[in-house]
Amino acid sequence: MPPMQAPSTQIMRHVIAALVTNEPGVLAQVAGMFAARGFNIDSLVVGRTENPELSRMTIVVIGDAAVLEQVRKQLQKLVPVVKVVDYQDVPFVERDLVIVQINTRDGDNPTAYRAEVMQVAQIFRANIIDLSSDRMMLELGGAEEKLEAFVEQVKPFGLIELARTGVIAMPRGNSGDASRRVAKSGLVRITDMPSDDDAIDPGDLPPG
Numbered sequence: 001m002p003p004m005q006a007p008s009t010q011i012m013r014h015v016i017a018a019l020v021t022n023e024p025g026v027l028a029q030v031a032g033m034f035a036a037r038g039f040n041i042d043s044l045v046v047g048r049t050e051n052p053e054l055s056r057m058t059i060v061v062i063g064d065a066a067v068l069e070q071v072r073k074q075l076q077k078l079v080p081v082v083k084v085v086d087y088q089d090v091p092f093v094e095r096d097l098v099i100v101q102i103n104t105r106d107g108d109n110p111t112a113y114r115a116e117v118m119q120v121a122q123i124f125r126a127n128i129i130d131l132s133s134d135r136m137m138l139e140l141g142g143a144e145e146k147l148e149a150f151v152e153q154v155k156p157f158g159l160i161e162l163a164r165t166g167v168i169a170m171p172r173g174n175s176g177d178a179s180r181r182v183a184k185s186g187l188v189r190i191t192d193m194p195s196d197d198d199a200i201d202p203g204d205l206p207p208g
Contacts, residue, residue: 013042014068015094015169018057018075019049019082026080030057033074039067043096045166054082058168087169094169097141100151103134103158110134113157124150135160 020026027046034041043060061071068086075084106112110133121128121138124146130137140150144167151162 011062011064014061014063014071014086014088015092015167016059016061016068016071016075016084016086017169018059018084019054020046020057021080021082022048022053022055023080026055027057029078029080030075033078034071037070037074039063039071043166045168047168058166060167087171090171092169092171094143094167095141096144096147096167097139097165098147098151099129099137099139099163100154101130101135101137101160101162102154103160104136105134105158117154117157120150120153124153126150 018030020030031044034044040062041059042062043058045058046055047058049056059071061068063071068088072084072086075081102113102117104111104114104117114136117136117138118128120126124140126138126140128136129139138154140147147164151159
């Protein structure tokens, strides 16, 4: 009989959202939890929601299903975390924003590449937000793949500086039966909520 092989683990990109209370030190607690357990975090963004008592963390995790489950469980153990949801197998929209400062100088000509940079910006529908004698600043929003392609196109001109916001995401509305599984807060669609006694009911959310 041939030896049994261990099941293969597929490394994937997962987008997770966590509702947290607005209080000092929450970001430090979450970041410390990730650092202590060595989770591979690709992006972590914190922003306000329509409820002034809550903020939403959007976390992009690189790993297999076991890593995703561990991240979810560890997040739920933190006191300031109200609810943890993920977007696995659910249609959703994600956006990232990049701001780049690009060189337009070639030798003694400070505007040698300006027309070419503007052409790339037009193709990707990037906005020109600042212009000086030998450089140009552009902003572009969209999915990560689009931003990565844009950055690769402008690199040859000379990338002076780059800043990115990180990923934010939201599930698409009215997508069949899945729309019935939206949290009462209206923030995210539940796809993998725990069924044990520690699960937090959406009715436990603060008012609003």
